[in-house]
Amino acid sequence: MLKIALAQMEVIPGRPDLNTDKMLSMIHTARTQYADIIIFPEMAIPGYLLGDTWEQQAFLRDCEAFGKQIIAASQDICIIYGNIAVDWSKRGDDGRVRKHNACFVAQNEQLIATRIKTLQPNYREFDDTRHFVSLRKLAIDLKQDVESLLEPVAVIIKNKEYHLGCIICEDGWSDDYSIDPITALTTNGALDIIINISSSPFTLGKNNKRNRVFSKQAQETGKPLIYVNNTGLQNNGKTVYTFDGFSTVYNGDGQIIAYCPPFTEKLEYIDLTIAAGGRDLSPVSVPDDFTTVSLYQAVSYGVRLFLQSIGMNKIVIGVSGGIDSAVCAALYASIIPPQNILLVNMPSKFNSKTTKDLAAQLAQNLGCLYTIMPIEQSVENTAAQLSGTPITKLTSNESFQLSISSFVLENMQARDRSSRLLAGIAAAFGGGFTCNANKSELTVGYSTLYGDQAGFLAALADLWKHQVYELANYLNTCVYGKEVIPQAVIDLVPSAELSFDQSVDEGKGDPIIYPYHDYLFRAFMEYWNRATPEDILHWYKEGSHVLEQRLGCATGLVDKIFPTPRHFIDDLERWWRLYTGMAVAKRIQAPPVLAVSRRAYGFDHREAQNSVYFTQEYLKLKHTLLSAT
Amino acid sequence: MLKIALAQMEVIPGRPDLNTDKMLSMIHTARTQYADIIIFPEMAIPGYLLGDTWEQQAFLRDCEAFGKQIIAASQDICIIYGNIAVDWSKRGDDGRVRKHNACFVAQNEQLIATRIKTLQPNYREFDDTRHFVSLRKLAIDLKQDVESLLEPVAVIIKNKEYHLGCIICEDGWSDDYSIDPITALTTNGALDIIINISSSPFTLGKNNKRNRVFSKQAQETGKPLIYVNNTGLQNNGKTVYTFDGFSTVYNGDGQIIAYCPPFTEKLEYIDLTIAAGGRDLSPVSVPDDFTTVSLYQAVSYGVRLFLQSIGMNKIVIGVSGGIDSAVCAALYASIIPPQNILLVNMPSKFNSKTTKDLAAQLAQNLGCLYTIMPIEQSVENTAAQLSGTPITKLTSNESFQLSISSFVLENMQARDRSSRLLAGIAAAFGGGFTCNANKSELTVGYSTLYGDQAGFLAALADLWKHQVYELANYLNTCVYGKEVIPQAVIDLVPSAELSFDQSVDEGKGDPIIYPYHDYLFRAFMEYWNRATPEDILHWYKEGSHVLEQRLGCATGLVDKIFPTPRHFIDDLERWWRLYTGMAVAKRIQAPPVLAVSRRAYGFDHREAQNSVYFTQEYLKLKHTLLSAT
Structure with a gap:
């Protein structure tokens, strides 16, 4: 023996x-x-x-x-x-x-x-x-x-x-x-x-x-x-x-x-x-380790040790009233004392009373420090400075002024929150601020550089949106044993609230249809032999149920979302372009990602900032599908 | 045949x-x-x-x-x-x-x-x-x-x-x-x-x-x-x-x-x-390809093709009157039409008339678009918002306020310039804004995240500071054939001008002593067998001239800068800590780096965000050197 x-x-x-x-x-x-x-x-x-x-x-x-x-x-x-x-x-x-x-x-x-x-x-x-x-x-x-x-x-x-x-x-x-x-x-x-x-x-x-x-x-x-x-x-x-x-x-x-x-x-x-x-x-x-228990264990263990390794014990989290920031807050509050966590709500005119109240409720439930710092005035000032300052053509001494589109204004809000407020607050508070992005967003760059993509660690960035919900329920049910994340946060339509077009009260929200796109993106990203539009279109052509089975999403979803092949193809190309295009540029400057999946962004998924590409076979398939209808 | x-x-x-x-x-x-x-x-x-x-x-x-x-x-x-x-x-x-x-x-x-x-x-x-x-x-x-x-x-x-x-x-x-x-x-x-x-x-x-x-x-x-x-x-x-x-x-x-x-x-x-x-x-x-001609060829070719590949033809550059931004401006203006380049000077109360005038002179010389957008008001507003908004302890309903140190204020200025102004201006102008950081800064993280480290491309980030000067002279002499970068920019002490302690008019500037640190950092970074503090201290112990020869810096420099081994060791440890510590965290979120050297940051230099380490042999050597004096 x-x-x-x-x-x-x-x-x-x-x-x-x-x-x-x-x-x-x-x-x-x-x-x-x-x-x-x-x-x-x-x-x-x-x-x-x-x-x-x-x-x-x-x-x-x-x-x-x-x-x-x-x-x-x-x-x-x-x-x-x-x-x-x-x-x-x-x-x-x-x-x-x-x-x-x-x-x-x-x-x-x-x-x-x-x-x-x-x-x-x-x-x-x-x-x-x-x-x-x-x-x-x-x-x-x-x-x-x-x-x-x-x-x-x-x-x-x-x-x-x-x-x-x-x-x-x-x-x-x-x-x-x-x-x-x-x-x-x-x-x-x-x-x-x-x-x-x-x-x-x-x-x-x-x-x-x-x-x-x-x-x-x-x-x-x-x-x-x-x-x-x-x-x-x-x-x-x-x-x-x-x-x-x-x-x-x-x-x-x-x-x-x-x-x-x-x-x-x-x-x-x-x-x-x-x-x-x-x-x-x-x-x-x-x-069994393919469970929410393991998922929570890994994420909470990872965050705890990451904080230890960089000697950080105070955390600032921007809370919008949405699911990602709420899960982040509840997660961190299960790891470090809630009084070391400062939750900051940063509303603009686009934020509904619904989400503002939910953010406050979350802070109350967790017992974290809480503050509200609106961005309205600063964003207005910035827009006024940008559009009001003459730009001189030194060769001719003419001058002109910039005009600020609504899209420019959307990203300006996100940067105002993260780079102006959260980074400053974190430094003054003596800690770091979190990046609350999930994997679905990171996949297609649905976030603003130096805005909501910023932070010292992206703890949820290897979780698809459905896993974020899974974690939310687990935190309430098993970690806290009470509803710390208000159920309304879980039930709310996911929205960035950066314009009136994204009003949660009207049920408007993100352009990502998570129950389908989570699984499409996973096929691009996590499959050992990466799925490309060519593969996706092959499966689609074989039948929506074949595609749904290949992706692992709910049955009947594809035809419900896409009335025609044209709709399906437009959607596929839109996200593929983002995934292999602008999102790559954004990920280069993303915070560290805590890995839990079989493929995480960063060193686990090596990528070049190259141009978007569709194979010849894809183009043929597309032609066939579109001519047939 | x-x-x-x-x-x-x-x-x-x-x-x-x-x-x-x-x-x-x-x-x-x-x-x-x-x-x-x-x-x-x-x-x-x-x-x-x-x-x-x-x-x-x-x-x-x-x-x-x-x-x-x-x-x-x-x-x-x-x-x-x-x-x-x-x-x-x-x-x-x-x-x-x-x-x-x-x-x-x-x-x-x-x-x-x-x-x-x-x-x-x-x-x-x-x-x-x-x-x-x-x-x-x-x-x-x-x-x-x-x-x-x-x-x-x-x-x-x-x-x-x-x-x-x-x-x-x-x-x-x-x-x-x-x-x-x-x-x-x-x-x-x-x-x-x-x-x-x-x-x-x-x-x-x-x-x-x-x-x-x-x-x-x-x-x-x-x-x-x-x-x-x-x-x-x-x-x-x-x-x-x-x-x-x-x-x-x-x-x-x-x-x-x-x-x-x-x-x-x-x-x-x-x-x-x-x-x-x-x-x-x-x-x-x-x-011969180990020349400034090759350096310029590579950098300008790289920038030109990078712009082509991402379809960008309008550029915004923050110009401080310092050398890095001036070289960046002259470089881009040699690649795309100067009227597609918008130079932005963003002064605060800490910026001298000297550098503000030099920035304007540079724009004039290059024929670029030019504007001045001060950050003073916005930074004051932010500091007031941060320190004036009560933070509530929800558990006790007490509240307190944050206080803003001068260090926090320094970084706030840098972020205000890049994330609030440059990113907004670039979006409204329809282009991208550059990161002007050099390799010496990137090595030790002498830059602010979401501040001067931000940008769509870091074209100079594989050039040591002395190579930036080399490129400045080459641009004036060979590319433009006239003094587009004012000589005063080249002669000026390098400074971030983020506080009165960094006043260029008083000859105060960066804590990096480029004629020595450029070469020390190169030994850490580019040597095939990476030099560590242990190696550096071995060489120093053998004699300052041995160290100078190993590093390739000017003779007599080491003893001039460091009166005692204690000074030498403090300096060595300070930069090693930064290089393997905070700078790694910053580089994870840095823009793409255009490579020219035998070792560039990014995929060419793989690094983990681990804790700073000194070998046992280093500690012994240090002890010997310090006890001897």
Whole structure:
């Protein structure tokens, strides 16, 4: 029997000093509990998402030095941990010193083995290949089969030899690769346990899949599999990821016999009978993670840690009486004391009494600080200054004046709220102001740059509008247990209220028809093979029900919204133009986005500010559909 | 003798339709000139920097269809071109359909050969590995040596067989890789010409190096080498790259015998005697490209094409009387008609008569539209609104008011200028407003978010302050041939003029000491192995002259600025904290940066918003230095 400690630690990216201190403390605790093995996550010492910090040799030397401290602490305990491995004698393809994402095994103050990550993810937010040389690439250099290099690590514990199959994160997700590290490990000698150390960002529903995949691996090999993932928050600049941990132990039948609760730092122990492959322990059931509970956990955990990481504890939120700002307010008020949150209502003549009252009601329900600062006077002054100041043609000494259209005036209001008021208020209040944009808006740039798109963090920007509503209900029902977000806010038609054309009292609002467009935009953005107008039109041509099924929206919706193909096509082109056009320009200057979905804006979705494009096949299809009617 | 056409075309990223039309037209022209071969750049059909557009299968099919049009146009001419090659029967590591960055050879309406890029850059702005499967990776799958797959392409022209060594861009930059495609090509059979099709973004000084490297390749193989690169503008969202073309032909002795002028679309012909390896043609000399001429060419070309690509022809520039805005104004006025440029001076009580007069003088010299819109009243109103509006504690019904510090007031001015005035003016004028920030400011976040950091493009943000001055002099001397930027602007102390502490008339100004900090920041940012405080302190400890040499700044500067190690260290830590701290947060929301250097902000310099860090070795060194004094 082996007593194994799962060190589901919160890794602070770029802080090897703090991470090492935490590890030493956990090692100490585990030793007092007579643990035989302690397992830390991938890149536990440096952190994982560090941008180009890997190009700093001083940082690499620093991580190596901290690694030696961990090795020195391994008397009477076997320590498995992730760190950067540097081969100072060799170069990577970029000409810089060669680096590997590696798993280290230490025991009795000695480094027993180093195992290099074989498969490196190069999709979504991952950038491993930019920095690290994989075992696959190393094998080519060594002119050896990569399979032959995947050997289990032998350690002697209580006078018995155990064979550990140490792999790193993506090595356990080999379906799309031409090599399977686990199969290779089983081929290369005796194997007692598979250990997967990971630094795997949270994605809604990912753990469900991971449990299926890893359970199958345990079952197929007949060996217990221990998955250790870190908690915490790491980012790529524009995109901020939570790490939920959710470390899990599977027995040789693929049953889950232990796990650490998600989003919680935890040192968990398991007594594993190797001979029985852990089959003597009772299976436990793990929570489904494709739920609103997970969504709220991830978002609230992410916001809490983001605030901690930048040392911010006072928040200003512009509240309009609409759903996005209300959810933002309720979310933040569930994380930091409401008296540290200042809600600001900034009405113009276009804002209805309905929404103004709802904003005040929200503040009252949450117990936040509240103020009303109208923008009417300032916007009028600005419009007067712009249209009243002569512009001189210096070559002819003629002059003219600018005229202010209603569209210009709309955006002027949004900027007046955010850049003039909220940014100033936040600075004076000693905090930051939030960006309340949701993913549907961000997708098509339905927001004003330096206006409602501004803020220090866009906490809801990876949530489709329907998920914002879902979160609103969850906050009322499960987090607060009372109606903090007034039901009228949830029932109101979504509107920017920037003109009388967007009057909520008349039921007028946003041009986005969320029950359909949420799903259309998701197909553009989140599908593994991105849907384009060509795909959408193909599905539409096959029948509205086919399209609705492909998109996952409600049945009967498409024909209800679009009486003719012409209407359908006009709508499709309008949003595609925005999504791939102006919205890209806006997103370049958007705040950091807290990621929860399988595809978030920013580093997870790389995009160029190129011109809008429709394929030839799309144009043909369109022609066919329009000529037929 | 072969007549070869070098098609240095402007590739429009993401527009296979337009690129194919251009190619067909060039093919037609080349055929009328009896060219035997026409060579197009890498990814000539789709463009190169497309973000995740490669995940759209409809786009891939579209590019394939356009490729067929090119093949169909190859009667009586051999066409070599770059396009995406899709293997629909296989998957990449990401599970998506397998894609290669490939070189196609077509003749007599048939596809003769496809050659896959062997080496894929995965540093700086490049992202090949995310999308494309390299020949190196394919070789592993095929269980073959990659060298054996690198075969010359045999074509028959005028009844004679020629062997073309077709490689793609990075294949010619193999120094840091374990395989050299050119050597492999020479081993695998007869070889008559090496053809390198590229899509290589401009970097100041890169062509000098390329000419050394490629010349050596031609010399070593004894074969002529033809390099064809595209022109145009492509971007990764945050970072915008010019492509200078500068296609070049080297003879078998490594001498340059022809080239296309940089930043110019050109169909150039060369009559190449294969038997003589092109040695019968006279060598020509190419311009040095590490010069202010190149810098200006790149920046002005980049701005011109960026405006074209987003369809913008009217520009608003806030002019303070300082150097950055003056250079921006002179630059834009050299690209679009001055009457389409509106210069706006936005003084507060802190702006001196000196700078206000200089701003007016600049507008006069350039013949731009000019207006003065003071911010004093608006900033006062905002401060009064913020400090005069009661904030209610709803729980106790108490209220309090915000107080506005001078620091808060400084940023308020900057935002008032950009987000209230410039953004509104630009919208009413029907154009965009520029961000005038330079690289030194961007490095340490010496700018205000939604204030002077805002704009549709940051054209100077990859230029250190000394390069801004260099460009100022060049604009006066070489572009305009007269003093459009008043000399007093160039001589003035750089200052933000946001408080009386920054009075230019008293010679007070920015906290950045550009003659030193420009070079310190460059070491942090541009060195291939990034310099960190640890490196800087090591060099400083070795002696100020060592540091000055390492940084490339003027001799004697360090001791003049820093009387003691304490002063030196305080300064170093101050800027490092900003560079890796607040400045990262600001850059996430910065406008697109026009790249000219070997490392530009944005996608070329990936960074996370992590906490500021000093290595253990740095702390030791610091301790040593401070205890010694």
